[in-house]
Amino acid sequence: MRLIYPACFYPSEDGYTVVFPDLPGCVTEGDTLPEAMDMAIDAASGWLLSEVEENKQLPKATNIKNVIPNEYENGFVSLIGVDLDEYSQKHGNKAVKKTLTIPAWLNTIAEENNVNFSQVLQSALKDQLGI
Incomplete structure (x- = not known):
């Protein structure tokens, strides 16, 4: 999306400080204009993904012609594009189903001990990746 x-x-x-009029509390900064643009994309993406993951309706974007920056701060308006699907794949908390294979004897012992396979796999992956 x-x-x-x-x-x-x-x-x-x-x-530069960047403020999104349609995304309450979504504010970021950058030392240079290109950095501020990159930070704006990341901030907006994170804000929007959080709303989606909480099953909230995304706000409608205001027409750029109707957005007036604070005249006392010499601001200007620009459009920021977000690829929410791409951002979600990298940063989202949505669970992804994985199929794996383990020996039957190990499965039996793990089930007898009420092992949560998802939790063990997540912990092992984090450990393996140093996260």
């Missing part, structure tokens, strides 16, 4: 939201960019001595 590709989404586009307007973002207000405010330059400062330290770089």
